[in-house]
Amino acid sequence: MLEIDLERAQKLIEGFICSCVSGASMKGAVLGLSGGLDSALVAGIVSKALGPDNVLGLLLPFRQSSKDSIEHAKLVAEKFGVKTKIIDISNMVDGYHEEIDRFRLGNLLARLRMCVIFDQSMASKSIVLGTSNKTEMLLGYSTWYGDMAAGCYPIGDIYKTQVRALAKYIGVPDVIIEKAPSADLWPGQTDEGEIGNTYERLDQILDMLVDQRLPKEKIAQRGFSLSEVEAIELKMRKSQFKRVLPPVCKVTGRTIDQDFRYIRDWSVG
Amino acid sequence: MKDFRLAIAQIESKFGDLAYNIGKHARVAKESCNSGANMVLFPELGLSGYSLRDLSYNLAVRPDGNEMRPIIEASKEIAIFCSFPEMCPDHVVRISGCLYIGGEIAQIYRKIHLPTHGLFEEARYFGKGNTIRAFDTPFGRLGIMICRDLWHPEEAYVLSRDGAEMIIACSAIPARVLGKNGFSVKKFFERTTGNIAFTNQVFLASTNKVGYEDGVAFFGNSVVFGPDGHELAILPELVEHVQIVDIDSSVLAKARYNMSLYRESDFGTVLDEMERIEKNA
Numbered sequence: 001m002l003e004i005d006l007e008r009a010q011k012l013i014e015g016f017i018c019s020c021v022s023g024a025s026m027k028g029a030v031l032g033l034s035g036g037l038d039s040a041l042v043a044g045i046v047s048k049a050l051g052p053d054n055v056l057g058l059l060l061p062f063r064q065s066s067k068d069s070i071e072h073a074k075l076v077a078e079k080f081g082v083k084t085k086i087i088d089i090s091n092m093v094d095g096y097h098e099e100i101d102r103f104r105l106g107n108l109l110a111r112l113r114m115c116v117i118f119d120q121s122m123a124s125k126s127i128v129l130g131t132s133n134k135t136e137m138l139l140g141y142s143t144w145y146g147d148m149a150a151g152c153y154p155i156g157d158i159y160k161t162q163v164r165a166l167a168k169y170i171g172v173p174d175v176i177i178e179k180a181p182s183a184d185l186w187p188g189q190t191d192e193g194e195i196g197n198t199y200e201r202l203d204q205i206l207d208m209l210v211d212q213r214l215p216k217e218k219i220a221q222r223g224f225s226l227s228e229v230e231a232i233e234l235k236m237r238k239s240q241f242k243r244v245l246p247p248v249c250k251v252t253g254r255t256i257d258q259d260f261r262y263i264r265d266w267s268v269g
Numbered sequence: 270m271k272d273f274r275l276a277i278a279q280i281e282s283k284f285g286d287l288a289y290n291i292g293k294h295a296r297v298a299k300e301s302c303n304s305g306a307n308m309v310l311f312p313e314l315g316l317s318g319y320s321l322r323d324l325s326y327n328l329a330v331r332p333d334g335n336e337m338r339p340i341i342e343a344s345k346e347i348a349i350f351c352s353f354p355e356m357c358p359d360h361v362v363r364i365s366g367c368l369y370i371g372g373e374i375a376q377i378y379r380k381i382h383l384p385t386h387g388l389f390e391e392a393r394y395f396g397k398g399n400t401i402r403a404f405d406t407p408f409g410r411l412g413i414m415i416c417r418d419l420w421h422p423e424e425a426y427v428l429s430r431d432g433a434e435m436i437i438a439c440s441a442i443p444a445r446v447l448g449k450n451g452f453s454v455k456k457f458f459e460r461t462t463g464n465i466a467f468t469n470q471v472f473l474a475s476t477n478k479v480g481y482e483d484g485v486a487f488f489g490n491s492v493v494f495g496p497d498g499h500e501l502a503i504l505p506e507l508v509e510h511v512q513i514v515d516i517d518s519s520v521l522a523k524a525r526y527n528m529s530l531y532r533e534s535d536f537g538t539v540l541d542e543m544e545r546i547e548k549n550a
Contacts, residue, residue, distance in 0.1 A: 003449040012486055019481035261322040263483040265284045
């Protein structure tokens with residue numbers, strides 16, 4: 001079920017990016033290049049969709065960031081020919097003068113990067129491409145108004161294992177495809193370690209829960225434990241707030257997002 | 270029925286921009302006319318965009334409204350079938366398809382089956398039509414259907430029993446469920462439309478929308494089938510494309526002679542059984 005037609009997927013996403021850029025009356029796109037798989041894939045697709053000259057990849061290291069992250073981000077930029085800018089955010093973090101634990105620091109880094117990316121997008125008349133994939137968006141494994149802040153999500157309906165296949169297809173360097181996925185918010189962090197399961201299993205379970213609407217008891221009969229499925233279901237439910245507009249207190253007859261309903265592309269043209 | 274040249278105009282609309290889309294329809298109609306077509310079919314809600322939500326109220330038009338002048342004018346040279354949110358005479362907004370011939374409204378059809386599930390929310394914003402009727406034109410006797418109507422075989426059956434020789438249709442089909450061999454919607458759409466043409470022994474042409482609205486890509490892949498079930502045209506997926514198809518009316522008689530589906534259809538028994546079912550319901 002997770003196997004997709006890679007050529008069509010690439011074409012679909014390229015068309016999507018073009019429609020988002022022209023719909024916003026912008027010229028190009030910016031994205032954070034973390035050195036990881038998701039941003040590498042989006043960089044590859046957007047460089048083909050808009051031409052590499054219309055793409056700016058931002059490398060935003062913090063002093064604790066892994067050296068590989070920068071090297072791999074440069075490798076991606078070189079491979080797809082996109083322009084890059086390196087802005088070290090360590091001083092921005094230091095200026096905050098708060099004693100914080102690593103989780104708060106992780107969120108802070110994601111949100112400071114968001115500030116820089118959005119500012120750079122204004123400067124270059126570009127839209128911000130989110131690089132979240134379907135797996136992390138469903139699990140809420142992302143920072144609200146941090147890495148989730150974006151003008152559009154080109155790979156938001158593509159599971160992580162599909163991201164890997166598509167990345168291979170469009171020529172993302174092997175070293176990036178093969179390394180363990182990490183948000184690199186603290187040394188040694190890995191996604192799978194933190195989420196407590198492998199992407200292989202997470203994607204199969206999510207596909208059955210979300211796309212196939214299978215009851216969890218049925219999923220449990222297919223080589224997964226009920227507690228494993230329930231843990232994923234709970235993560236999905238607990239992170240719903242990240243996937244919708246915050247509620248508006250209803251006062252009038254036409255409240256935004258309740259009975260004032262227009263698609264986002266209303267603004268096009 | 271006459272032989273004629275049909276243009277399938279699988280075009281993109283600018284969402285919410287009625288004036289722009291009307292201009293584009295008129296322009297493409299003129300180009301199709303210059304290429305020798307006698308009739309041109311446009312996609313569902315091509316004048317407004319598809320995912321209208323509350324805009325359905327703002328953009329609803331009357332088929333003879335002033336804003337329609339460019340299309341009505343262009344229809345003096347080429348028959349034009351296009352679709353828009355219609356402010357109907359009873360002041361309800363419906364999804365309509367209108368065929369203009371010679372600067373006049375030849376027929377207006379109001380969509381009956383309104384998908385309201387998953388990403389579709391048509392019944393939340395539109396009233397439903399309640400008339401299925403074939404009608405005579407200089408091209409032959411036609412029937413109109415819009416998108417989801419095609420998935421209800423009884424509608425095509427009624428049209429064919431009412432004498433339709435050709436069904437003209439339009440749709441807005443989101444490209445979806447990408448598997449390892451492309452989008453699953455392709456198989457279901459071609460199977461369904463091909464079957465309508467084949468089992469009712471009528472021509473069937475459907476123009477599908479392309480372009481993106483809020484991340485949803487519309488599929489394209491417009492189709493024309495002959496009354497023998499053979500495909501006369503399958504347009505490309507996802508991109509704008511205008512294709513001209515020669516409609517050879519002699520195929521109709523040949524198909525109905527070679528295979529007696531049309532004349533063996535037992536309308537009377539169907540009607541009796543339907544009446545019984547309705548009485549017992």
